[in-house]
Amino acid sequence: MRCVWFREDLRVDDNLALNYAAQSGPVWGLFLITHDWWDRHGWGSNKRAALFTALESLASDLSNFNIPLIIKNVTGALYHDQVEIVLQTLATHHTNMLYFNRQYELHETDRDRLLAKKLLKQGGHLHVFDDLLLYPPGSIRTASNTPFTVFTPFKKKALASVDQKIMQGPKLKKQQELAIKSDLSSLVKVKPDSPDLFKLPITTIQAKKRLEFFAEEKLHHYELHRNFPCLDGTSKLSVALSLGSLSIRQLWNDIERQPDSLGKETYQSELLWREFYKHILIDFPDVCRYKPFKKQYELFDWNDNNVLLQAWKEGLTGYPIVDAGMRQLRQEGWMHNRVRMICAMFLTKLLLQSWQKGEQEFAYWLADYDLAANNGGWQWSSSTGTDAVPYFRIFSPWSQTERFDPDGEYIKRYIPELESLSGLHLSSAEKLGKFSQKGYPKMIKDYHQARQECLDAFKKHEQSR
Ligand SMILES: Cc1cc2nc3c(=O)[nH]c(=O)nc-3n(C[C@H](O)[C@H](O)[C@H](O)COP(=O)(O)OP(=O)(O)OC[C@H]3O[C@@H](n4cnc5c(N)ncnc54)[C@H](O)[C@@H]3O)c2cc1C
Incomplete structure (x- = not known):
């Protein structure tokens, strides 16, 4: 018998590990609930609630193919804890063939390496697939066989390499019923923080x-x-x-x-x-260690004013587009990409707070939280990442509003206090300042001053290197 360990692949369609395993013989599924591990990774309740919803649906989809799913709770924040549970569960069900789709983060890779070692030592078999990506690791390289560090040439190479029809795995077929029964008793639902x-x-x-x-x-x-x-x-x-x-x-x-x-x-x-x-x-696995992609920013002197940080988190900065974004995040567990960039740049450039703090706040609230994309987005916004444009790319919240929310429709959706104002007022510090709105805070920092402080801080850092 074969076990498929589901992780970030909660589906039956075009799931390489599952579909290849099922092609070779009878299969059962395993999922580990790892709250301590997720705490360590900074996940909030939104991501967990979304995951449990997808998991419940996976269990039901699998049952249509007579594939049982066993869900186990793991206590402990170390990857060893997961390895032990997987090995124990395999032994309980007399299974020595394990299939999974690879995860790429540092701790996940270490965990899988340890599991592989132990499983092979006891005579088991492991089948691992690159399912989460269009292009397997290492397949998109420069002419000198190094990784691309800038997006545009990466994209060019990827598009030139793409076979018009990207290969999908074999189709899943219904299997004979197994003696193993599904065990979903650990699937206790989580209430999300975000109502929508x-x-x-x-x-x-x-x-x-x-x-x-x-x-x-x-x-x-x-x-x-x-x-x-x-x-x-x-x-x-x-x-x-x-x-x-x-x-x-x-x-x-x-x-x-x-x-x-x-x-x-x-x-x-x-x-x-x-x-x-x-x-x-x-x-560049250092990005999993909260380190900047551009090494020169490791010792950057970020500001640690907690009052500013808290105002940003709660959508109380007095900058409507920023506050609307942060309130959308709390309301929905999701934020529009343009506003993610504006909010991230506001925190790192105008409040000069470290991108790691912003990264953690987003990790907590986002239901789509993904370490690579979140880290990439934050480092792009703070100019410590792969972006080729240097630190003086600083979005003005006012001109961003003028360009992308000219009527203030988005802002007013999340900040009812500003309902009576026009787009014109919401995209100008001077105009907004003249209207003291019921309960809406004053700007926590002057934009021009904050912008200058940012340029000075980055310049000083560059000169001190
Ligand atoms: C500071 C910051 C943090 C972010 N954190 C995350 C995160 O934790 N998880 C996440 O999935 N995305 C993240 N993004 C990228 C992007 O904002 C979201 O993927 C996008 O807003 C999701 O909405 P959508 O599915 O409607 O996107 P669409 O515009 O419909 O794009 C389709 C898909 O493309 C991918 N994508 C789009 N833009 C990006 C991008 N800039 N980087 C990476 N993938 C992208 C996503 O998978 C997205 O679902 C972040 C961006 C920033 C600036």
Whole structure:
């Protein structure tokens, strides 16, 4: 018998480990609930609640194929704890063949290495697949066989390498019923912190429905609409991708089948950002250690004013677009990409707080939290990462509002205190300042002063090296 250990691949369709295992003989599934491990990784309740929803749906999908799922609770924040439970469960069910899809983060890699060693030592067999990526690690390289550290050439090489039809695995077939029965008793639901979390597509069926709608109705306009946070212009598939309830290959292929448009091209480019940051994490594992990609920023003198940090977290900075973003995050467990960039740049450049603090706050609230993408986004925004543009890229919250939320529709959705103001007032410090709004705070820092302090701090750091 074969065991498939599910991790970030909570689906039956186009799941390489599952589909190959089932092709070779009878299969049962395993999932580990690892709250202590997730605490250590900074996850909040939103990601856990989304995961449990996808897991419940996976159990039901597997049962249609007569594949039992055993869910085990693991106590302990060390990877050894997980290894022991996996080996014990395999022994209980007289199984010595284990299949899984690779995870790429540092601790996960160490855990899998230890498991492989122990399993092989006791005569077991391990089958590991690269399922979470379009391109396996190490497959996109420069002419001198080094990893790409800048997105555009990475993307060019990836697109040149892509076979028009990205290979999907064999189809899953219904198997004979096994003596092993599903055990879902550990699946105790988690209440999310964000009341609107379940409006996001989470399970396979929800994600496929959203994909179909997005591909037919939205993709064509993606390039035009994706930067306007008041519009429903993006796919909102990030949660499903991060949990693996949707296959990245299936997503790519479904998009590829759509008529050519600028929207399609841009959307595929965004999927390659996901790919790029995962390759960065694999090739530069220091990013898993909270270290900056650009080593020169390791000793940067960030500000540790907790009052500023707290105001940012709670959406009380007095900068409407920033506050709307941070309130969206708490309300929905998701934030629009343009606003993620604005909020991240505000914290790191204008409040000069370390990107690691922002990274942790997003990790806590985001249902789509993914270490590679989150780290990539934060380091891009703070100019410590792979971005080729140096530190003087500083978004002005005012001009970003003027360009991307000109009527203030997005802002007013999340900040009812500002309901009576026009877009013009919401995109100008002077105009907003004249209106003291019921309960809405004053700006915690003057923009021009903050911008200058940022430039001075980065310049000083550069000169001191
Ligand atoms: C500071 C910051 C933190 C972020 N943290 C995360 C995170 O934890 N998890 C996460 O999935 N994304 C993260 N992103 C990237 C991006 O904001 C989200 O993927 C996107 O907003 C999800 O919404 P969507 O599915 O509608 O995106 P769409 O615009 O529909 O894009 C489709 C898919 O492409 C991928 N993608 C798009 N943009 C990016 C990007 N810049 N980097 C990596 N992948 C991308 C995502 O998988 C996304 O679902 C972060 C960005 C920033 C600036």
